[in-house]
Amino acid sequence: MPSVDVAGEFETIRRLLAPLAHPEWGRGLLDDVAVVPSRTGYDLVLTKDSIVEGVHFLPEDPMDTVARKLLRVNLSDLAAKGAEPFGYMLGCFWSDRCGWPEREAFAAGLKRDQTEFGVALLGGDTVTTPGPASFSLTMLGWVPKGRAVGRDGARPDDVVLVTGVIGDGYLGLQAAQERLSLEPERVMALVDHYRTPMPRLAFAEQIRDLATAAIDVSDGLIADLGHLAAASGVALDIDLAALPVSGPAQAWLDGRVDPQDARVRLATGGDDYEIAFTARAGDEAELRRAAERQHLRLTTIGRVVAGTGVTVRSAGDIVAIGRPGWTHG
Amino acid sequence: MPSVDVAGEFETIRRLLAPLAHPEWGRGLLDDVAVVPSRTGYDLVLTKDSIVEGVHFLPEDPMDTVARKLLRVNLSDLAAKGAEPFGYMLGCFWSDRCGWPEREAFAAGLKRDQTEFGVALLGGDTVTTPGPASFSLTMLGWVPKGRAVGRDGARPDDVVLVTGVIGDGYLGLQAAQERLSLEPERVMALVDHYRTPMPRLAFAEQIRDLATAAIDVSDGLIADLGHLAAASGVALDIDLAALPVSGPAQAWLDGRVDPQDARVRLATGGDDYEIAFTARAGDEAELRRAAERQHLRLTTIGRVVAGTGVTVRSAGDIVAIGRPGWTHG
Numbered sequence: 001m002p003s004v005d006v007a008g009e010f011e012t013i014r015r016l017l018a019p020l021a022h023p024e025w026g027r028g029l030l031d032d033v034a035v036v037p038s039r040t041g042y043d044l045v046l047t048k049d050s051i052v053e054g055v056h057f058l059p060e061d062p063m064d065t066v067a068r069k070l071l072r073v074n075l076s077d078l079a080a081k082g083a084e085p086f087g088y089m090l091g092c093f094w095s096d097r098c099g100w101p102e103r104e105a106f107a108a109g110l111k112r113d114q115t116e117f118g119v120a121l122l123g124g125d126t127v128t129t130p131g132p133a134s135f136s137l138t139m140l141g142w143v144p145k146g147r148a149v150g151r152d153g154a155r156p157d158d159v160v161l162v163t164g165v166i167g168d169g170y171l172g173l174q175a176a177q178e179r180l181s182l183e184p185e186r187v188m189a190l191v192d193h194y195r196t197p198m199p200r201l202a203f204a205e206q207i208r209d210l211a212t213a214a215i216d217v218s219d220g221l222i223a224d225l226g227h228l229a230a231a232s233g234v235a236l237d238i239d240l241a242a243l244p245v246s247g248p249a250q251a252w253l254d255g256r257v258d259p260q261d262a263r264v265r266l267a268t269g270g271d272d273y274e275i276a277f278t279a280r281a282g283d284e285a286e287l288r289r290a291a292e293r294q295h296l297r298l299t300t301i302g303r304v305v306a307g308t309g310v311t312v313r314s315a316g317d318i319v320a321i322g323r324p325g326w327t328h329g
Numbered sequence: 330m331p332s333v334d335v336a337g338e339f340e341t342i343r344r345l346l347a348p349l350a351h352p353e354w355g356r357g358l359l360d361d362v363a364v365v366p367s368r369t370g371y372d373l374v375l376t377k378d379s380i381v382e383g384v385h386f387l388p389e390d391p392m393d394t395v396a397r398k399l400l401r402v403n404l405s406d407l408a409a410k411g412a413e414p415f416g417y418m419l420g421c422f423w424s425d426r427c428g429w430p431e432r433e434a435f436a437a438g439l440k441r442d443q444t445e446f447g448v449a450l451l452g453g454d455t456v457t458t459p460g461p462a463s464f465s466l467t468m469l470g471w472v473p474k475g476r477a478v479g480r481d482g483a484r485p486d487d488v489v490l491v492t493g494v495i496g497d498g499y500l501g502l503q504a505a506q507e508r509l510s511l512e513p514e515r516v517m518a519l520v521d522h523y524r525t526p527m528p529r530l531a532f533a534e535q536i537r538d539l540a541t542a543a544i545d546v547s548d549g550l551i552a553d554l555g556h557l558a559a560a561s562g563v564a565l566d567i568d569l570a571a572l573p574v575s576g577p578a579q580a581w582l583d584g585r586v587d588p589q590d591a592r593v594r595l596a597t598g599g600d601d602y603e604i605a606f607t608a609r610a611g612d613e614a615e616l617r618r619a620a621e622r623q624h625l626r627l628t629t630i631g632r633v634v635a636g637t638g639v640t641v642r643s644a645g646d647i648v649a650i651g652r653p654g655w656t657h658g
Contacts, residue, residue: 031479045362045365089377091377129463136422150356216361
């Protein structure tokens with residue numbers, strides 16, 4: 001599609017993006033399309049996340065981590081379905097502030113995480129915008145035929161589990177905005193989590209084999225569990241005291257006047273990119289062993305019961321949740 | 330990914346986009362992913378185009394035609410590869426001016442063209458932006474295994490052909506900007522072409538079977554032929570007098586002081602979404618018969634020769650082309 005005549009767009013593709021292309025399927029980014037062979041016995045799994053400067057990332061965020069986070073949040077969606085990612089289509093809307101150094105940093109971030117997660121650029125396009133820098137990414141992966149994990153398979157008496165820790169996304173954003181008074185290295189760890197969350201792809205196989213329903217924690221643990229409960233037609237009973245938190249988050253909790261309210265904020269803040277899922281109680285031990293082999297923290301935080309909605313308890317009492325998470329904006 | 334809390338985003342998905350979802354693969358847009366079964370014997374073909382208000386479409390353009398054009402320019406890319414589209418992932422960046430009426434019009438445009446072209450919404454996301462309204466679409470299609478048409482198969486003595494007419498994209502933009510003095514119904518026809526170009530999907534099968542190389546005309550006929558020539562390692566000899574133009578374009582040409590210069594502008598303006606391709610000279614008659622059956626205009630505009638680049642001739646003389654087309658912006 002024709003556009004304003006901006007020097008450097010072809011050059012951006014040729015010099016920065018073409019080296020990231022899948023050696024075969026990406027066609028060197030010289031064609032308008034990517035061509036991917038079908039994989040017999042597998043379904044294709046697709047997800048798409050879009051981000052806008054000033055809305056989903058901060059103007060101060062380094063462009064290499066903006067690129068890495070964009071990849072990671074999409075990879076996280078696939079991990080929660082038990083899928084294995086292989087490539088992605090990328091749409092870049094460059095703003096005025098995206099000169100060569102910023103574009104190079106963005107490409108360097110993509111390159112680094114492509115290597116880490118085994119994915120390659122398939123195609124896409126790059127345009128300029130008078131608005132804020134924005135990016136849209138479609139991630140593709142494979143899952144054995146019919147085995148993509150839904151949100152709708154949770155059944156009463158299943159257990160509710162979550163990988164990793166919850167709340168570092170919430171605290172990480174505050175840390176990146178310099179609104180957190182903790183020791184510098186704790187602040188740094190939280191900023192790192194905010195900028196480069198870890199998609200739980202290493203655990204995708206276990207999710208595929210043993211989860212009855214799964215979702216990645218992006219909007220906020222309680223909100224995302226609400227989506228899962230609604231899709232499954234069940235209720236979830238969650239123990240706030242069981243919420244797994246990191247060292248920095250525990251330090252932050254220790255400084256709060258109202259620790260229960262603070263814990264609710266961690267459970268509703270979002271941007272965690274862990275996998276919240278349900279499983280048969282009989283499979284809990286096997287899941288735990290698999291997580292231990294990966295040195296991945298795995299925590300049972302509740303139970304599926306008949307009914308609707310998510311009930312959060314603390315020492316047996318029901319905790320009122322004003323706002324279970326962020327809504328999509 | 331969490332975002333600003335904008336009322337109506339979930340509602341936009343539930344009320345406007347979910348009804349457009351593929352009945353099976355889109356999962357009602359209730360999951361973070363789409364799941365598409367592999368199709369044995371076929372390759373997956375993907376393309377992605379992004380558009381920005383004020384750059385790729387006009388603020389005055391009705392939102393239903395903005396949506397339809399976004400679908401059509403992506404469908405055009407697949408047609409030029411000989412592929413059959415089936416679905417798409419959509420990223421919407423809504424601006425302040427995208428209230429309910431605009432979002433409803435956008436969804437109505439999608440719905441109309443989904444029906445016309447046999448595609449369905451698979452998934453995606455919707456965010457808000459303080460910048461101009463922007464959209465990014467990844468279109469997916471199938472092509473029999475190994476049969477996607479490249480840009481690199483043109484060989485000396487092949488003929489160069491183009492579907493439909495060239496230049497209505499260039500004139501259509503001017504018409505939409507009210508910069509064209511022609512009879513009102515001719516202006517209207519050009520505006521229609523600008524807003525809803527026709528992807529040549531009906532001719533995709535012939536392209537797949539008989540084209541040696543193909544590209545859709547988006548940047549400008551001469552520029553796009555230049556991409557094809559470069560990828561194929563050949564030169565193209567194009568006859569400017571053979572350029573197929575519409576009635577309104579002919580009327581416009583008739584009013585020009587320098588008709589040759591005017592014809593060059595049509596051949597370099599872009600936004601046509603026709604298919605320019607090469608084929609063996611021996612297949613020309615069969616292609617012509619197929620086009621006639623479809624009442625599709627098909628014009629031989631030149632020949633492939635040894636060498637590099639695109640040479641444009643008029644009555645035997647070489648025509649200097651200052652700028653072969655738009656560059657990607």
